[in-house]
Amino acid sequence: MINTEALRQINYIIEHDSASSTYKYVLLKSVINASQKYDHLINIENSRANIPLGLIVEQWILDYMPFVFKDILQGSSKTTVLDKPITDIYNKIFKLLNLDISTEWVYGYTQFTKAFQNPTMSLELSKEFLNLSKKMANKIVNMPMKYTGKSEYEFFTPQRYKFGSVKLANNEMYNSSFVMSDFGYFSISEQHYNIFRYLGQTLYGTSTIMAKWKQKTNSLNANQETVKDIIEKLSGDTLEVRETTSIRKILGQEKECIWSGKELKGKNYDVDHVLPFSVWFNNDLWNMLPTDRILNQQKKKAKIPTRKLIEKRADIIMNYWNDYQRAMPLLFKSQIEVALIGREIAEDKVLNTAIESLCNKSDYLIHDRGHEAFNI
Structure with missing residues (x-):
């Protein structure tokens, strides 16, 4: 190659x-x-x-x-x-x-x-x-x-x-x-x-x-x-521009961890990157999802979720993406078109195509770039 x-x-x-x-x-x-x-x-x-x-x-x-x-x-x-x-x-x-x-x-x-x-x-x-x-x-x-x-x-x-x-x-x-x-x-x-x-x-x-x-x-x-x-x-990750307050308002009261399915109560949870910022340098809405704080900080950290885990939790991920799409349609559309799918995808296939693209990027980071995998 x-x-x-x-x-x-x-x-x-x-x-x-x-x-x-x-x-x-x-x-x-x-x-x-x-x-x-x-x-x-x-x-x-x-x-x-x-x-x-x-x-x-x-x-x-x-x-x-x-x-x-x-x-x-x-x-x-x-x-x-x-x-x-x-x-x-x-x-x-x-x-x-x-x-x-x-x-x-x-x-x-x-x-x-x-x-x-x-x-x-x-x-x-x-x-x-x-x-x-x-x-x-x-x-x-x-x-x-x-x-x-x-x-x-x-x-x-x-x-x-x-x-x-x-x-x-x-x-x-x-x-x-x-x-x-x-x-x-x-x-x-x-x-x-x-x-x-x-x-x-x-x-x-x-x-x-x-x-x-x-x-x-x-x-x-x-x-x-x-x-x-x-x-x-x-050249590093020290210029991170991340705003989670507006995301927390979108998420509402009933939430579950995107990885474990654990119920998230109150404000005691993280809104963090699916693909870690230190690796992917991306603060788009699609990449910022709610997760159990202990799981996120002690186990996931800078690891890459595997294709198997993303596919297993795809319905929950897409539910959150739908929430973002309703709350911030212009921003979500622009971000997901550039970062995951392009402009030529039929509207009813956007989120499924984005999941597959996310899986492909996970495969690339784990298998081609050698980053540590995260699975539960």
Whole structure:
């Protein structure tokens, strides 16, 4: 499955490909993330893996936000963090969110992320996030995708190169599902995709890509302590944006543990991740379900529920998902389409398809990535 020549090509790009900016490293980080988490959106055809460009666009918007916010250079230009049009749109969004230079960057990042993921955002914010996505897409396909490798578009092949015509439908607000479907695809070889999917953490997790990103950023900036802080937090699980209060209100009085079936009384239970945040970095509604506190903290912890356990408890999981869908229909729909099923599933098959996708991700994490299984 793993082609050694393809692995050499990736290692060459990381270690020796010229880099006047951090773009190449953030692109590789984003493609690894997409390859490992969004296989249900990726199509393999003619030995090429076709990946939604929107996955990369949204990752870039979030990853570069702290650097723009604190004016930390990411390219050879000495006047702006990214292109001026991109920086200008970020600054419009910061103003709309009442974030200014005195704001601590972690708080700013949290507020930005919440707004970015809110399907009921204001019309003005929706417009600016769309503009930012289009500018970022142009930047990605015409800079790092074009110049990664020894010749133009040798490694990445985008489906489209201009995004000015991308528009929201009437009464549609900016959301992740729209970006995944309307920004087209790019392709990489199936061999490179397999390396990113199965060895990506080795390339990205603790060493090479993140170290190169930090090294390049340090060479461009004087304030190296802030650089270190931002990159370390972006590469770990310390920027978790989790809100369980609204979920607890949805759950109501009668609840049972999703794993054991034990009745959950009062507030003495956990709302926690099905796929652990330390592994999957996801706070979507579908991934946040009620569980017995003792079982969760003493036995499950960072383990991955097995396919057998998920299938055994599927009816209960889907009952909770139905509750979320009724209470927050726009948010739940957007999240589950991006994270588990895609946009083309018939309405009456959405939840069953999502369960199967969740089982597939469990299999991948346990059998391919080597994470410890959880079963009862």
